[in-house]
Amino acid sequence: MNPASLLTVTAVSRSFASARGLFGPKARMIKAVDDVTFSIGRKETLALVGESGSGKSTTGRIALGLMKPTSGTVHYENEDLFKLGGAAWRQSRRNMQMIFQDSAGALDPRMPVGAQIEEVLSVYGLAGGKSARHNRVVDALDRVGLGGASIEHRLPRELSGGQRQRIAIARALAMQAKLIVCDEPVSALDVSVQAQIVNLLMEMQQVFGLSYLFISHDLRVVRHISHRVAVMYLGRIVEIASTADIFKNPHHPYTQALLAAVPTTRRHHPSAGPLLGGELQDPASASSGCRFQGRCPFSRDICRWVEPALVEVGQGRQVACHLAVRADTEGGGRA
């Protein structure tokens, strides 16, 4: 475990039992997250990317301690999250917060947004009296660009999606969270608002030294905000590297395909890799070998029988691919 890191997720797996009909076959176990390990440093943004169903959100919820993993541990500042009792677990919430894609669902629909921020302060005793709390609320709203007293008395449904997302950020700031898991925070917003929210998140990181686990499928946003990127496929991390490395020189065929799928406005800009066909494989029908082999254009014999491990191939760079490892040890990356 890296002592410098804020959050360390070690060998976390989570399986779900599939629904079973009255006379249907036995319930099958589906591994949504399989042996995932990563860490997030202070003031760092780690992006978690992958297509729908790759286990990004489940990983985020486990990292936050909202969902118990089937196996593996999560440490926040060297404290095992799943060994905390009820009261200690609730105290740990002060440090780690979540921002959801559905900004309306994150707020109590019947409570004015200002009161919702104030409640956090009073539960944790973060500000003395009522007037001090109110000042903190006004301050927090001001920080996220919702200054002026008019917003705080409104109900969530009276605000726009972007404004609600700002409220969620203001609430996390008010409780002085150090780590924020952002689960697709901008996917439901207009592009212009997306940029505002992303910039706000980056600004808050500078000011308050926040760390983010940024879950997204939008690679353009990820490139803008994150320091490192972890690519997930079918519940496993297939590649993890710094943002610059991933975008300049993706090692894993899946990463290459993901990047190739990003729409570009430049006509003469050749795609970096092959475009993928097919669908995400049914996670329940896990066979031996590499999970990606069915869709991989470079699939070899070894891929069918041996599941590649996530191995270090360079400075802070890990890849789970037989070919990438070989290519790298032979000197010179593939691309």
Add this chain to the structure above:
Amino acid sequence: MKEQAATDPIGRRTTFASTRRLPSLVIAGAISFLLVAVMSGALADILAPQGYNDQNLLIRLKPPSFLGGPHGYYFGTDELGRDVFSRVLFSLRFSLLIAVTGTLVGAGFGTLLGFLAAHFQGLWEDILSALVDFQASIPFMIFALAALAFFGNSIFLFVILLGLYGWEVYARLVRGLVLSAKELGYVEALRNLGFHPIRIYSRHVLPNIGGALLVQITLNFPGIILLESGLSFLGLGIQPPLTSLGLMIGSGREFMTTAWWTAVAPGTVIFLTALSVTLVGDWFRDRLDAMPSN
């Protein structure tokens, strides 16, 4: 919800639904009747010309004053020469008090079980559904008769029994509402803020489902009034010398052919009270349905 309001493809209520809506005059009448009923029950001591047990054996079973009866006896007198009007006012007080307390007991008990089932799920849900099945398999009147026969008659037991009537409706309703609130995400968000479950349920979930709960209470309330009247009519509810609307009908039954006012006066009050609460409940439900849900 028994009736679905018809809507056109873009979600506006169509004319069918708007004609079905209750005219506001009826609602105003129902609300004012309820206000008058509550006020006259509360102020019975001042409003009633006589006490509810003041007898005058010289004027037994006299008709109401507007039908030629003795002056000042608006609803006539009963078999002991007591003023029916005064007795109706006091009966209204006792019947309403008992029905309201019974409703609160039932709503509170059912709501609590609903929350427990939705929060803990598993075993608690099994217990809840076993209790609901148990209640559904016994006619409630028989159950109430047996309980009163075994444990003797006391107002406390009577109120508890009234509360048991209909608790399962609240329990099922609340369990469903809490489960769907959990789906909405704000409950998980609040949990993630580190709030204690009791705080989440009392400060956030309860206000959000309060409207639906209130509608259910108004829909159940007439049933409780009628049950109280029915049990008292059978002689198992309120005992003399106390009085209640059902008890008055019960004792007036014997004189139906000769002195109909002894039964008709309390009967009309029961009818109007139950009807008014139902109308107000319906109107309230329509208002709630029309409100934006989020």
